[in-house]
Amino acid sequence: RQAFPGIILDRASEILQSYDYVVVGGGLSGLVVANRLSEDSGTTVLIIEAGGFTENEDWVTIPLITSSNDPAVGHGPIGSKYDWNMTSIPQPELGNRSVNTPAGKVIGGGTVLNGMVFNRGSRADYDRWEALGNPGWNFENLLPYFKKSEIFTPPDLKLEAEGWDIQYNPAYHGEHGHVHSSFAPFVWPSTRNYINAMKELEVPIINDAMGGDATGAYWFTQSVNPENETRSTSQGFYDPSRPNLHLLIGNRVTKAIIESGKVECIEFSAGENATTSSVKVLKEAILSAGALHTPQILLLSGIGETAHLSSLGIETVVDLPGVGANYHDHLLLFIGQTVNVSPNVANFSNQTWTSEQFSLYESEREGPFTTLGGNFFAFLPAGTFSNATALSSAATAQQASHYLSPNTPPTVRAGYEAQFALLTSDISSSTVAYMEFIFGDNTILPALHQPFSRGTVSINSTSPFDNPVIDPRYLSNPLDLALFVAGFEYARKIRGTAAMQEINVTETYPGASVMTSEQIEEFVRGGVSTEHHHSGTASMLPQELGGVVDSKLRLYGVEGLRIVDASIVPMVPAAHLQATLYGIAEKAADLIKSSH
Numbered sequence: 001r002q003a004f005p006g007i008i009l010d011r012a013s014e015i016l017q018s019y020d021y022v023v024v025g026g027g028l029s030g031l032v033v034a035n036r037l038s039e040d041s042g043t044t045v046l047i048i049e050a051g052g053f054t055e056n057e058d059w060v061t062i063p064l065i066t067s068s069n070d071p072a073v074g075h076g077p078i079g080s081k082y083d084w085n086m087t088s089i090p091q092p093e094l095g096n097r098s099v100n101t102p103a104g105k106v107i108g109g110g111t112v113l114n115g116m117v118f119n120r121g122s123r124a125d126y127d128r129w130e131a132l133g134n135p136g137w138n139f140e141n142l143l144p145y146f147k148k149s150e151i152f153t154p155p156d157l158k159l160e161a162e163g164w165d166i167q168y169n170p171a172y173h174g175e176h177g178h179v180h181s182s183f184a185p186f187v188w189p190s191t192r193n194y195i196n197a198m199k200e201l202e203v204p205i206i207n208d209a210m211g212g213d214a215t216g217a218y219w220f221t222q223s224v225n226p227e228n229e230t231r232s233t234s235q236g237f238y239d240p241s242r243p244n245l246h247l248l249i250g251n252r253v254t255k256a257i258i259e260s261g262k263v264e265c266i267e268f269s270a271g272e273n274a275t276t277s278s279v280k281v282l283k284e285a286i287l288s289a290g291a292l293h294t295p296q297i298l299l300l301s302g303i304g305e306t307a308h309l310s311s312l313g314i315e316t317v318v319d320l321p322g323v324g325a326n327y328h329d330h331l332l333l334f335i336g337q338t339v340n341v342s343p344n345v346a347n348f349s350n351q352t353w354t355s356e357q358f359s360l361y362e363s364e365r366e367g368p369f370t371t372l373g374g375n376f377f378a379f380l381p382a383g384t385f386s387n388a389t390a391l392s393s394a395a396t397a398q399q400a401s402h403y404l405s406p407n408t409p410p411t412v413r414a415g416y417e418a419q420f421a422l423l424t425s426d427i428s429s430s431t432v433a434y435m436e437f438i439f440g441d442n443t444i445l446p447a448l449h450q451p452f453s454r455g456t457v458s459i460n461s462t463s464p465f466d467n468p469v470i471d472p473r474y475l476s477n478p479l480d481l482a483l484f485v486a487g488f489e490y491a492r493k494i495r496g497t498a499a500m501q502e503i504n505v506t507e508t509y510p511g512a513s514v515m516t517s518e519q520i521e522e523f524v525r526g527g528v529s530t531e532h533h534h535s536g537t538a539s540m541l542p543q544e545l546g547g548v549v550d551s552k553l554r555l556y557g558v559e560g561l562r563i564v565d566a567s568i569v570p571m572v573p574a575a576h577l578q579a580t581l582y583g584i585a586e587k588a589a590d591l592i593k594s595s596h
């Protein structure tokens with residue numbers, strides 16, 4: 001082979017001895033960073049990814065199938081060979097349930113598994129990052145990067161002809177990026193009732209929520225390529241024609257070797273019994289293994305809290321107590337319902353109808369197979385769906401870090417206190433959303449978007465082939481449970497509106513057996529699951545606040561090592577995470593380029 005064939009490599013022996021940049025993980029963030037760094041043909045870049053490529057199976061690419069777990073339409077990639085198939089440790093506040101925590105083990109990472117909701121949070125969600133000590137990390141500064149990543153397509157005129165009033169503002173969108181954002185060409189008829197229900201409840205309808213005004217109800221885009229109505233992933237950022245970009249698949253990074261405070265090499269291996277190889281880093285290594293694996297790699301490299309490292313016999317290279325701390329996530333709750341309007345998702349139980357719709361998708365790229373089951377969601381401030389005054393008093397009465405794990409390091413505690421102050425004061429804000437309400441025909445799912453609880457990702461083995469220990473400590477702060485109870489009750493209020501009653505929206509699960517606050521609490525504990533927005537496990541924060549990276553995403557204490565993935569997010573925004581991460585990775589690439 002030539003020295004730089006620009007190919008996908010599946011054997012360690014084929015790679016060069018050294019690269020300017022080694023990117024760990026070819027998921028969402030890793031592929032964006034690798035793309036931008038390799039734009040300069042004189043710069044050499046290697047990506048090392050544990051998984052491989054998909055074969056563009058229907059269950060990965062067709063929006064309805066891939067985002068569904070409805071046996072009538074088929075199962076998506078969760079639980080498949082493209083998933084790491086991990087679970088959390090038992091969660092005491094969830095009745096000791098372990099929660100499934102799917103994560104992409106594939107080129108494209110989570111973007112191959114995800115539900116394709118593509119939206120951004122409110123201005124205030126991002127401005128908080130700057131307030132926590134990260135200069136330049138605010139909405140205004142991020143917007144150009146959000147736009148840079150995106151290939152936006154306006155709604156099809158057909159939707160307007162059908163009477164759907166979908167507005168957009170071109171100033172908030174980009175057209176020259178590599179991930180598609182588009183509106184599904186099909187809208188379930190019940191959406192009209194949802195929209196009217198929101199109006200009835202005086203929830204603002206936002207014309208285009210991508211511009212930082214995102215508290216209210218709105219149409220959202222999907223990461224779907226409108227030309228063929230198939231999933232658009234971060235693989236769009238992978239350019240195989242570049243000879244200076246190498247991609248090694250099927251290999252797991254086992255650790256970073258640090259000498260005299262600088263990254264020297266990245267070690268990797270194809271399997272537990274395979275040999276370990278290493279590649280020299282000339283400029284920087286970028287960890288983009290995701291919020292569940294990046295802390296594992298750091299800990300295996302001797303970067304973390306000394307007490308944790310020494311309990312496993314790992315020598316400390318950098319004592320950084322924030323590694324694996326500040327874990328937080330959005331949680332959601334399934335509540336079942338039926339609607340009486342035609343068609344609705346219950347039609348999928350009719351095989352003939354489903355086959356007809358599938359044929360329509362195959363021939364015209366139209367119909368319900370182009371959607372995720374819903375196109376219009378609400379992101380609401382606490383004051384809209386709960387008694388914000390009571391919640392605010394309860395938060396104010398709390399000692400900020402009382403509900404953290406007792407062995408939380410002091411710097412992490414201090415960082416949480418700063419976040420807690422923001423979470424508490426924003427309960428009364430009208431521009432910060434605390435819960436999302438996902439609408440579909442068979443459910444209204446409340447999802448917690450400003451969690452007060454914090455957990456950890458750690459390790460209990462020195463083998464890089466063992467899974468990390470995921471302890472989200474879901475609902476460990478009782479304010480999260482209180483928010484859920486209010487969210488559950490608000491979902492009933494939505495169902496009770498005249499607009500929803502026009503189509504007889506009826507709760508089928510849990511139904512009348514769950515009425516009191518205590519019963520709702522029990523239902524929440526038994527039912528919540530992850531919305532897959534794991535964040536914060538290597539937070540961008542000042543070191544005295546438990547930070548792992550600085551505002552240029554450089555790891556404290558090591559030269560030439562940056563982190564670019566969901567683990568740097570210090571406080572998760574009230575939005576599904578991918579659109580935010582695409583923007584972060586774009587900004588990170590510029591930060592890296594400007595320092596060399």
Ligand SMILES: Cc1cc2nc3c(=O)[nH]c(=O)nc-3n(C[C@H](O)[C@H](O)[C@H](O)COP(=O)(O)OP(=O)(O)OC[C@H]3O[C@@H](n4cnc5c(N)ncnc54)[C@H](O)[C@@H]3O)c2cc1C
Pocket residue numbers: 024025026027028029030048049050051078102103104105106107108109110111113114115116117118119251252253254288289290291293294297531532533534564565566567575576577578579581
């Ligand atoms: C089931 C599911 C549904 C979701 N739904 C939505 C949604 O609808 N909308 C939305 O906005 N977001 C959604 N998300 C979230 C979003 O996809 C993730 O937040 C995002 O993919 C995280 O990006 P990342 O770069 O941090 O990590 P990832 O995209 O997870 O990439 C990490 C990559 O690193 C690789 N890796 C890990 N460890 C190693 C190692 N040791 N060596 C080599 N490679 C390694 C992994 O295989 C993976 O490819 C969903 C996620 C999931 C899992």
